[in-house]
Amino acid sequence: MRCGGLKAMVAAGGFALLALTYGCAEVPTDPDERAAYDERNDPLEPMNRYFFDLNDAMDELVLKPFAGWYYILLPNFAQDGVRNALNNLQSPVILGNDLLQGNLNRAGTTLARFVINSTLGLAGLFDIASEFGLIYHDEDFGQTLAVWGTGEGPYLVLPILGPSNPRDATGRGVDMAMDPLTWILPAYDLGYLGYIRAGVDAVDLRARNLKTLDEIKQGAIDYYATIRSLYRQHRTDEIRNGAPPDAVSVLDYLSDEPQTSEAP
Amino acid sequence: MIARRTFLIGATGLLAVGLAGRSAAANIDPAEFIRNLGDEALAQLVGSDITKAERAERFRKLLVANFDVPAIGKTVLGRYWRTATPEEQQEYLTLFEDFLVGNYAQRFGQYAGEKFSTAGVRDVGDNMVTVMTLIARPNGQTARLDWLMRSDDDGYKILDLKIEGISMSETHRSEFASVIQNSGGKVAGLIDALRKKAAQMGTG
Numbered sequence: 001m002r003c004g005g006l007k008a009m010v011a012a013g014g015f016a017l018l019a020l021t022y023g024c025a026e027v028p029t030d031p032d033e034r035a036a037y038d039e040r041n042d043p044l045e046p047m048n049r050y051f052f053d054l055n056d057a058m059d060e061l062v063l064k065p066f067a068g069w070y071y072i073l074l075p076n077f078a079q080d081g082v083r084n085a086l087n088n089l090q091s092p093v094i095l096g097n098d099l100l101q102g103n104l105n106r107a108g109t110t111l112a113r114f115v116i117n118s119t120l121g122l123a124g125l126f127d128i129a130s131e132f133g134l135i136y137h138d139e140d141f142g143q144t145l146a147v148w149g150t151g152e153g154p155y156l157v158l159p160i161l162g163p164s165n166p167r168d169a170t171g172r173g174v175d176m177a178m179d180p181l182t183w184i185l186p187a188y189d190l191g192y193l194g195y196i197r198a199g200v201d202a203v204d205l206r207a208r209n210l211k212t213l214d215e216i217k218q219g220a221i222d223y224y225a226t227i228r229s230l231y232r233q234h235r236t237d238e239i240r241n242g243a244p245p246d247a248v249s250v251l252d253y254l255s256d257e258p259q260t261s262e263a264p
Numbered sequence: 265m266i267a268r269r270t271f272l273i274g275a276t277g278l279l280a281v282g283l284a285g286r287s288a289a290a291n292i293d294p295a296e297f298i299r300n301l302g303d304e305a306l307a308q309l310v311g312s313d314i315t316k317a318e319r320a321e322r323f324r325k326l327l328v329a330n331f332d333v334p335a336i337g338k339t340v341l342g343r344y345w346r347t348a349t350p351e352e353q354q355e356y357l358t359l360f361e362d363f364l365v366g367n368y369a370q371r372f373g374q375y376a377g378e379k380f381s382t383a384g385v386r387d388v389g390d391n392m393v394t395v396m397t398l399i400a401r402p403n404g405q406t407a408r409l410d411w412l413m414r415s416d417d418d419g420y421k422i423l424d425l426k427i428e429g430i431s432m433s434e435t436h437r438s439e440f441a442s443v444i445q446n447s448g449g450k451v452a453g454l455i456d457a458l459r460k461k462a463a464q465m466g467t468g
Contacts, residue, residue, distance in 0.1 A: 035343070040442065215367075219363075224442070226439045233430040240429070244396075
C-alpha cells in the first residue's frame with residue numbers, strides 16, 4: 001500500500017520507468033524486521049542505491065577533480081570570498097524562510113547581514129557583518145515545512161542533487177521560486193549566470209569536504225547507509241537550529257538496549 | 265614548639281593533599297575531564313612526525329581508557345545484540361573497537377591550530393551528562409562537539425560524541441543495521457564485513 005502510493009508520487013516526479021525497473025524494497029512481515037524497515041524509512045532503496053552509485057561515479061569523474069583543483073589553486077581568502085558571496089546571494093531566500101518560520105530575530109540578522117555585506121562587504125565578498133556579531137545561518141523551505149509540522153517522508157536520492165526526501169525536494173523548488181534572481185536573470189538574458197552560480201556552489205561545497213568525505217567513504221562498511229543517516233541527522237539539526245535534542249530522546253536511544261550498563 | 269608546629273603544618277598539608285586526591289577521583293568535573301582528554305589527544309595524536317601505526321595504537325589506548333566501548337558497541341548493534349550468539353557478541357565487540365580505530369585515529373593527523381573550549385554541561389539524568397564544547401578552526405568557523413558521558417565508581421566514561429548534532433553512535437547504528445538487513449538479518453554478515461574492513465584498514 002505504502003509503496004504503491006509512493007510509486008504514484010515518483011511517477012509524478014518523472015521517474016516512473018525507473019521505479020518500475022528497480023521496484024520497491026520488500027515489506028517484511030516479522031514485527032522485529034518490520035520495525036527495522038520502518039526505522040530505515042527507505043522503501044525505494046534499490047532505486048536510491050542506483051542513483052547514489054551514479055552520483056558517486058559522476059562525483060569521482062567530474063565534481064571531485066574540479067573541487068580538488070579549486071582547493072589547490074585558489075588561496076584560502078579567495079575561497080572564503082566565494083563562499084561569502086554565495087551566502088550573501090542566498091540572503092533573500094533565507095530571509096523569506098526566517099519570516100515564514102516566524103523567527104523575527106533571525107530575520108533581522110539576515111536582513112542586517114545582507115545590507116552590511118552587500119555594501120561594506122563589497123557585494124558580499126567579505127563577511128563584515130560577522131565582525132559585528134551578526135553570524136551567518138542557513139534556512140530553506142524544507143526546514144520551514146518541518147517547522148510547520150510536515151514529516152520528511154521516505155528517503156530519496158535525486159539524480160545529481162543527491163540525498164533528499166519529498167519534503168526537502170519540494171522545499172528546493174519553492175526556494176528557487178522564492179529567489180528573486182530566478183526571475184531577474186532570465187529577464188535580462190543572463191539565465192546562464194544562474195547555472196554558473198549553482199556550479200560554483202557545488203564545487204566550493206565539495207572542496208570543503210574533500211578529506212572528510214574520503215575518510216567516511218574509506219572507513220564505512222555501508223557508505224550508502226552512512227550518508228543516509230548523516231543526511232537525516234544533519235537536517236534534524238538544521239531544523240532545530242542547532243538546539244540540543246530533548247533529554248528524553250537521548251535516554252530512549254540508550255535504553256533501547258537494557259544491558260548497556262554492564263560489560264559482557 | 266617549633267617541632268610541633270612543623271608537625272601540624274605537615275599533617276594538615278597531608279590531609280589537604282589526601283582530600284584533594286580523593287575528590288578528584290570521585291567527582292572530577294565533567295568539563296575538566298573533556299578538557300584533559302582534549303589536551304591529551306592533541307599532545308599524543310597530532311603531528312606529522314608520528315607514524316600511522318603509532319597514532320592508531322595511541323588512539324586505541326585513549327579510546328579504551330575514556331570511552332565505554334562495550335556499551336557503545338551494544339547500543340550501535342541495537343536490536344540485533346539479542347539475536348547474536350555469545351561468541352558473536354564477543355567477536356563483534358573486538359571488531360567494533362578495531363572499526364573505531366580504523367575510522368577515527370588518522371583524522372587527528374591533520375588538525376592544526378584548532379582551539380577547544382567547553383561551553384556548558386547539561387544533566388540528562390541517569391548519571392549521565394552532556395558536555396558541550398566548541399572547536400574554533402583557524403578559518404574562523406566553529407564546530408559544536410557534544411560529549412555524552414556516564415559516571416560510575418571509576419569516574420566518567422564517554423558514551424557518544426555528537427559533531428554538529430550528528431551522533432557517532434546513531435550513524436554507525438543505522439550503517440550496521442543496513443549491513444545486517446542486507447545479509448538476511450544475520451549478525452554474522454556484519455562481523456564478516458567488519459573483519460574485511462579491519463584487514464583493509466590494517467587495524468585488526
